[in-house]
Amino acid sequence: MHHPLAAGLALALGLIASASATESWPKSRQQVLDASGRPLLSPSVAFFAAGTTSPLTVYSDPGLTKPLPHPVKADGNGRFPRIYLPEVRYAEQVLGPYGETLWRDDGLGSVPPTTDSGSGGGTIDPSAVASTGDVKWRMDAGILPGWVRMNGRTLGGAGSGATELASASAATAFAYLWNTFPDTVASVVGGRGTSAASDFAAGKQIVIPTMQGLVQAGLDDMGSSPAGRLQTITDLTLTAGSTTATVASASRLAIGMTVTADGISSGTTVTDIAGTTITLSQPAAAGSTGTVSGARFSLLGDAQATAQVGGDALSSLTNRNLPAVLPSGTVTVDYPSHGYVSPEALINLAFGDGGTIANVSNILIRLKGAQTTPPGAKTFSVSQPNPGGDVPVSNLSPMRLGTFYLKL
Structure with missing residues (x-):
């Protein structure tokens, strides 16, 4: 029976054995030169545990039995002695003859891969070891x-x-x-x-490619058939030398998408959409007249190419982003006839039924017209101003922030 305590002891012994592994410092027996290519006089090097300022003991023998002073001084010709380190991650700080730092590098050295103590053979598990670029x-x-x-x-x-x-x-x-x-x-x-x-x-x-403010996403094809989630695929009909083209379907197309297709220059985008007619930022290449099957449109550039970047945390709506059918309204004003007073009635009010006045007919002529005849109904369009509008809309999904790292 495999006892847990025995397994733990075996693992501890394995770690002790791993820690005893050694490596020679790469700059052993080498000179440190100044800007003119001449050896520096008596430089020195100090070693620290990686990511810290804690001194790391180094040795003059591969058995790690003869520790060297901290820091280790080079000879008068600027040449360092043979230096052995335990097989761990470390930092090195090389100092000039007056104690000035010439360089400090961190994350050096190597660590033995983790072994599976339960397998009996101590075989390295490749899935437990990070590779360069991870x-x-x-x-x-x-x-x-x-x-x-x-x-x-x-x-x-x-x-x-x-x-x-x-x-x-x-x-x-x-x-x-x-x-x-x-x-x-x-x-x-x-x-x-x-x-x-x-x-x-x-x-x-x-x-180093940045991941600042970005989230990870999968390629739209990733070695298989495109999923069509990060791009739209449709047939595209071009005319050589023209920025006008047609698509089989404009569904899921947006202004600003990058077009990837034969006959289209790299970086070409969609600048306008009208039905199935689109306008391109660059004209189609010479000899490209005809239909291209499977043209790809994406706001990520090429959604099937690695390391593409796209999207934004905020967007602003324009009239082009609104539905094709919008609410509308009008106001109709109809002037009621019962409020109209005729010119004859005005004269009677002024002079009475028996009153007379010279040139009454001329007065009537002047009174009758647009100013006294009831106008017909009038319709006015209504617009609603929105003071303080045009504020961007957030596109952010819930997320938690941290740091992305690339394996050396």
């Missing part, structure tokens, strides 16, 4: 060894000046971003060279 979310904003925050800052090698992580440990993540995404997603500061390795060696920085 993304995780935590409900805090801390710095994690072996991970970088997806905040739009940069990573690169030691001395690159990268704003999120400047360390040799960033090489694998640098190559992942460089080889996986175009410059529109992960741009290289100063422009891309011939390869990720050459750019990293040249001290270039690459921008």
Whole structure:
């Protein structure tokens, strides 16, 4: 019978054995040079537990029995001795001859993968090990060894000046971003060279794709048939050189959608919709006259391309967003005939039944007309002003905030 206490003891022993594993500091037996390429005189290096200011003991032998002082000083030629560290995550701080910090890199080193002590063979479980490019979310904003925050800052090698992580440990993540995404997603500061390795060696920085204020979503196809949730797919009929096109159906189309189709330039959007006729922001390419099957429209750019960004927390309604049939109303004013007084009656009121006045006929002629004849009914349109209106509407769904991290 496999006793739980025995299993716990075996796991503890395994962790102790893992902690005793060692690695040699990569800069052992190397010189630290100044800006002119000359060795610095007597630089030193201090080691700390990753993410902390707690000193980490390092050793001069692989058995980790002979501890070195903190910090470890280089010789007069700027060359460090052989330094061994336990197999853990650590930070290094290299100091110049006057104690000034030349660089401080965090999240270095490695940790042995977790093993399944219950399997008997100590086999590594691949599903328990994070790989370069993996993304995780935590409900805090801390710095994690072996991970970088997806905040739009940069990573690169030691001395690159990268704003999120400047360390040799960033090489694998640098190559992942460089080889996986175009410059529109992960741009290289100063422009891309011939390869990720050459750019990293040249001290270039690459921008970490941002997840600031964003939520994750799945590609509309994700290796299968498109779901049609983040895009609308319909046939599109083009005329070469024209910005006017027609669609088989305008249902679920919106102004501002990006169009992805043969004969359409990248970044073309819908600027107007009238029935099944749409207006494009750029004319159709030469030779594109005809119908394109399966044109795709999305507010995320291309909903089948990775790392696209779209949507907004707020939107404003315009008349184009309102239903095609709107409530309407009028006010009809009808002047009642019983309130009308004839010119003859006015004269009688002024002079009495037997009264006389010269040129009565001329007075009657002047009185009769638009001013005394009852007008017909008149209809007036009614509009209702809305002072203080035109305020944006929130599109936010309930959410909780935290930090996204990218595995180095």
